Amino acid sequence: MSSYILTGYFTPDTYVGTDTGTPAIQEPTEYEGTVTAGTTTTVTTSNTNVNDVEIVGTTEVVIVRPDGTAETATVTGISNSTISIGGIFTTTPTTNDSVVLKVYTSAAIISSLQTAAPSAVIELFEIHLIQAIHGQDNIWRFHSGSSLNANGEIYWRSNGYTRFPIQADGFSYESKQMPRPTLQVSNIFGTITSLMQTVNGTTANNDLCGAKFYRIRTLAKYLDANNFLGGVNPFGTPDPNAEFPREIFTITRKISENRDMVTFELASALDLANCKIPKRVCTRVLFPALGTLK
Numbered sequence: 001m002s003s004y005i006l007t008g009y010f011t012p013d014t015y016v017g018t019d020t021g022t023p024a025i026q027e028p029t030e031y032e033g034t035v036t037a038g039t040t041t042t043v044t045t046s047n048t049n050v051n052d053v054e055i056v057g058t059t060e061v062v063i064v065r066p067d068g069t070a071e072t073a074t075v076t077g078i079s080n081s082t083i084s085i086g087g088i089f090t091t092t093p094t095t096n097d098s099v100v101l102k103v104y105t106s107a108a109i110i111s112s113l114q115t116a117a118p119s120a121v122i123e124l125f126e127i128h129l130i131q132a133i134h135g136q137d138n139i140w141r142f143h144s145g146s147s148l149n150a151n152g153e154i155y156w157r158s159n160g161y162t163r164f165p166i167q168a169d170g171f172s173y174e175s176k177q178m179p180r181p182t183l184q185v186s187n188i189f190g191t192i193t194s195l196m197q198t199v200n201g202t203t204a205n206n207d208l209c210g211a212k213f214y215r216i217r218t219l220a221k222y223l224d225a226n227n228f229l230g231g232v233n234p235f236g237t238p239d240p241n242a243e244f245p246r247e248i249f250t251i252t253r254k255i256s257e258n259r260d261m262v263t264f265e266l267a268s269a270l271d272l273a274n275c276k277i278p279k280r281v282c283t284r285v286l287f288p289a290l291g292t293l294k
Helices: 048-052 107-113 191-200
Strands: 029-038 042-045 059-064 070-079 082-085 098-103 121-128 139-143 154-156 159-163 166-169 182-186 212-219 247-257 261-268
Touching (some): 042 098, 048 070, 191 247, 191 261
Parallel strands (some): 139 159
Antiparallel strands (some): 029 042, 042 082, 059 070, 059 098, 121 212, 154 159, 166 182, 182 261, 247 261
16 A cells, blocks of 8 residues: 655644643643533534534533533534533533633644654645535545655545645744734646636635635554555554644635645634634633732
8 A cells, every 4th residue: 555654743832732631731722602502412602613623532612601610521523513512511501601612632642742752743634615605515635745655645534635735834823923824735737726716606706715724733653554555554553533633724815826826825713804702701710810819
């Protein structure tokens, strides 16, 4: 089949919590909103961005009530902003409550990065089109590295990621500002121009705006076995749940287009129009010093 892959990188400031709920260096990735409906086993949130969260490893939901009490539950699924839990809430979530979805990094990733010689970090990308905007809901999966597969694909969680000339940068947080990454994609065969012409048939001058962009990172030791010769990963044991929290952005505009390259600007969910923060109700349960400082 293939042997190893390899390009990728990591920066220390991207470490987050472990899947046991114990923070490693930073807090887990959070999605905050308010409750719009609830039962003893589900909660529906006003934050539609939770629809982009894929349950990998441990994900928790925290309900914070007006009286300051809070309840945490493990998430088992998300559909149309409705979060299902493993178990039941002791008190049914209501529209007066706040909701926080916490996504933790796999403990396997954290422990591997703390070794003397961690495995290579593999960077993968996905573009998710939206039926209502683009006339299709296709998912485009690709990577900018290399492999010894004849077709250059990398397999992760049984999905194939096609080798494609691409450069994405600007993901780091600097000066307390939200990142606005740029995505440069090869257009040498007119592939991206053709795709934009197709979606523009549904929404004029759309140019892929509104599409979701996913940045996925894992380690070579956790890649699917069929990436390697003999179907055996020489770096470790494949683990489909071992990955960093997925970074989700939205394509906000096309910066430039020519026969060689198309460049897009990306924005995070909190950096879009009409999105306001903070969305969480400040209570002494989460902030014990609230109201006590003079």
